[in-house]
Amino acid sequence: xxxxxxxxxxxxxxxxxxxxPLHAALFHLxxxxxxxxxxAPIVLVVLASLRPASEAxxxxxxxxxxxxxxxxxxxxxxxxxxxxxxxxGNSLFVALGTTILTILVSVLAGYGFSRFRFxxxxxxxxxxxxxxxxxxxxxxxxxxLILAKLGLQNTLTGLILLxxxxxxxxxxxxxxxxxxxxxxxxxxxARVDGVTGLRMLVFVMGPLILPGIVSVGLFAFLNAWNExxxxxxxxxxxxxxxxxxxxxxVRSGRYGAVDWGAVQAGVTxxxxxxxxxxxxxxxxxxxxLTAGAVK
Amino acid sequence: xxxxxxxxKAASRAAGLDLRGVTKSFGSVDVLHGIDLSIAGGEFVxxxxxxxxxxxxxLRLIAGLEEVSAGAITIGGRDVTDLDPSRRGIxxxxxxxxxxxxxxVAGNMGFGLKMAGRPAAEIAxxxxxxxxxxxLTPLLDRRPGQLSGGQRQRVAIGRAIVRDPDxxxxxxxxxxxxxxxxxxxxxxxxxxxxKLGNTMIYVTHDQTExxxxxxxxxxxxxxxxxxxxxxxRLYDDPDNLFVAGFIGSPKMNVLPARRVAGGVEIGGHVLxxxxxxxxxxxxxxxxLGIRPEHLRPARSGEPSLPFTIEVTxxxxxxxxxYGKVAGDIPLVIEGLRGSTPVAGTRLAVTADPAxxxxxxxxxxxxx
Ligand SMILES: Nc1ncnc2c1ncn2[C@@H]1O[C@H](COP(=O)(O)OP(=O)(O)OP(=O)(O)O)[C@@H](O)[C@H]1O
Ligand SMILES: [Mg+2]
Numbered sequence: 082x083x084x085x086x087x088x089x090x091x092x093x094x095x096x097x098x099x100x101x102p103l104h105a106a107l108f109h110l111x112x113x114x115x116x117x118x119x120x121a122p123i124v125l126v127v128l129a130s131l132r133p134a135s136e137a138x139x140x141x142x143x144x145x146x147x148x149x150x151x152x153x154x155x156x157x158x159x160x161x162x163x164x165x166x167x168x169x170g171n172s173l174f175v176a177l178g179t180t181i182l183t184i185l186v187s188v189l190a191g192y193g194f195s196r197f198r199f200x201x202x203x204x205x206x207x208x209x210x211x212x213x214x215x216x217x218x219x220x221x222x223x224x225x226l227i228l229a230k231l232g233l234q235n236t237l238t239g240l241i242l243l244x245x246x247x248x249x250x251x252x253x254x255x256x257x258x259x260x261x262x263x264x265x266x267x268x269x270x271a272r273v274d275g276v277t278g279l280r281m282l283v284f285v286m287g288p289l290i291l292p293g294i295v296s297v298g299l300f301a302f303l304n305a306w307n308e309x310x311x312x313x314x315x316x317x318x319x320x321x322x323x324x325x326x327x328x329x330x331v332r333s334g335r336y337g338a339v340d341w342g343a344v345q346a347g348v349t350x351x352x353x354x355x356x357x358x359x360x361x362x363x364x365x366x367x368x369x370l371t372a373g374a375v376k
Numbered sequence: 377x378x379x380x381x382x383x384x385k386a387a388s389r390a391a392g393l394d395l396r397g398v399t400k401s402f403g404s405v406d407v408l409h410g411i412d413l414s415i416a417g418g419e420f421v422x423x424x425x426x427x428x429x430x431x432x433x434x435l436r437l438i439a440g441l442e443e444v445s446a447g448a449i450t451i452g453g454r455d456v457t458d459l460d461p462s463r464r465g466i467x468x469x470x471x472x473x474x475x476x477x478x479x480x481v482a483g484n485m486g487f488g489l490k491m492a493g494r495p496a497a498e499i500a501x502x503x504x505x506x507x508x509x510x511x512l513t514p515l516l517d518r519r520p521g522q523l524s525g526g527q528r529q530r531v532a533i534g535r536a537i538v539r540d541p542d543x544x545x546x547x548x549x550x551x552x553x554x555x556x557x558x559x560x561x562x563x564x565x566x567x568x569x570x571k572l573g574n575t576m577i578y579v580t581h582d583q584t585e586x587x588x589x590x591x592x593x594x595x596x597x598x599x600x601x602x603x604x605x606x607x608x609r610l611y612d613d614p615d616n617l618f619v620a621g622f623i624g625s626p627k628m629n630v631l632p633a634r635r636v637a638g639g640v641e642i643g644g645h646v647l648x649x650x651x652x653x654x655x656x657x658x659x660x661x662x663x664l665g666i667r668p669e670h671l672r673p674a675r676s677g678e679p680s681l682p683f684t685i686e687v688t689x690x691x692x693x694x695x696x697x698y699g700k701v702a703g704d705i706p707l708v709i710e711g712l713r714g715s716t717p718v719a720g721t722r723l724a725v726t727a728d729p730a731x732x733x734x735x736x737x738x739x740x741x742x743x
Contacts, residue, residue: 270470274539275491
């Protein structure tokens with residue numbers, strides 16, 4: 082409490098009426114509107130899933146419960162076929178399998194394309210990339226026939242192979258870029274330190290390309306988790322259904338009526354792993370891990 | 377505790393290095409043309425040369441990061457030509473530091489030993505001994521991203537020390553540092569060499585680094601060795617104009633001249649010249665090299681060259697006078713301490729025959 086400090090006190094105590102500048106207010110307003118736009122569907126789906134059974138057959142507008150909350154929709158979902166957990170398990174198996182296979186292959190391929198010299202490397206890379214341009218729906222029939230020949234029709238393993246194949250061109254591209262971003266000298270320093278082959282990939286490169294691996298894995302997981310058409314075509318046995326196919330089956334309720342409640346409950350359940358993944362992994366692909374390596 | 381440190385090498389134990397006809401081509405581009413070089417154990421050797429002459433390539437061949445196209449490399453009497461970098465007994469410090477960004481300083485330094493499966497206690501002891509030498513102990517838990525440039529370079533050197541190599545390889549390790557830090561690290565590296573006694577090979581662009589650090593300088597040009605020798609030897613007794621011009625700053629003056637009876641003639645003026653063992657093969661036209669500090673004002677009556685000052689550069693300890701001699705041949709001379717020459721001043725300058733170096737038209741030294 083020295084004298085010199087006193088003059089600042091009334092200044093600080095004065096209410097800051099004109100404190101928030103206009104552009105800051107506009108910024109916050111815009112951000113709030115955009116956030117609301119993105120959050121609205123999620124909120125509406127969750128609310129709709131909580132409509133009681135009496136409302137289930139009613140038209141979907143308004144989407145929120147009007148006569149009290151109820152979890153009956155989840156009950157009906159659970160009662161379908163082998164139970165919700167079984168189908169969630171199917172989906173999880175397919176999504177995780179696709180993720181692991183995609184990461185394994187794309188990391189190895191990306192490493193090869195980034196660091197090794199081999200004949201027709203450029204051509205091979207362009208060919209891989211060009212398959213992104215082919216809509217996979219157009220090759221669904223031949224893919225189905227190939228899987229049938231391999232005895233993999235109507236199996237989750239077949240679905241994993243299919244998803245991983247579709248996921249790979251983009252993932253290989255991503256991983257090659259991730260490896261390209263790692264300075265060569267780090268690898269050379271590791272070679273001097275006696276690191277070769279797979280240990281180089283795991284101990285030296287691995288941590289540096291982690292953001293790339295996370296991105297590739299996340300995309301693979303989400304795409305496999307949400308994919309509908311191929312699963313619908315490939316899976317005929319009801320006990321093998323993945324969640325999107327289950328949704329389709331649940332939708333067509335008795336006597337042609339659409340069970341909107343169960344569908345919304347299913348969508349809510351399907352959202353959970355996606356949200357969890359994004360929230361836990363987002364920092365990985367934001368953070369630059371190579372900071373401080375060179376220069 | 378440093379005295380008993382396991383990483384201090386007795387000079388007698390330091391390994392020498394031999395290159396025999398080492399050649400390197402990248403595809404159809406020949407980068408090194410048959411390099412022969414012997415380096416004694418414990419020697420500090422500096423590779424210098426213009427950009428793109430193959431210094432880094434030669435260092436990387438020694439390290440084993442590139443394969444030789446032809447020739448052999450032995451380290452400590454052992455043929456390492458086909459060995460992995462980690463089995464050659466070398467350690468390398470890169471220009472860009474090349475630290476592992478995801479590991480702490482201690483992790484960076486101990487990574488090689490960890491990969492070799494050495495016991496944790498031994499790794500820790502070695503890291504601490506190296507950190508002690510380089511004053512890195514307070515930083516051991518930091519990540520490279522949390523260090524300054526100079527500290528990163530010390531970690532990179534520490535990582536090399538921990539490997540306990542026979543030969544240290546440095547590729548322009550200080551060129552990313554600012555001038556002051558560079559001087560500091562240069563002295564630190566010299567001290568390190570004195571202390572560890574290992575063989576060290578050091579690539580640099582920087583003349584001062586080369587002159588101050590080296591026991592032996594290897595001057596390279598376009599993939600060939602131009603001359604090998606102690607700094608003073610290269611400075612005083614260059615084999616050719618390229619070496620003469622490359623070592624020393626400002627450069628040695630080169631004057632077109634003719635051999636005449638009793639000396640050399642430059643633009644009509646005759647100076648006494650050093651004797652030659654044999655007459656130059658290609659006629660009387662030669663090139664005369666004189667270092668700026670060897671040119672002095674002539675005493676009255678002494679044979680001399682007329683010099684007109686155009687620009688003066690005052691550097692504190694010395695002043696360089698730039699101008700034209702004998703018409704319009706550019707020349708630099710060292711100004712006398714205390715005198716304050718101005719542009720336009722005319723001087724009569726000369727040099728002692730013992731300080732003159734003669735070269736033939738192709739630039740080869742005439743002795
Ligand atoms: N991997 C490579 N492929 C093709 N040419 C290469 C390769 N590495 C180096 N070169 C060529 O070899 C020559 C020597 O390169 P090097 O890096 O050894 O030069 P340097 O003397 O270290 O130059 P600087 O002083 O600029 O570092 C250069 O002409 C370079 O273009
Ligand atoms: Mg270089």
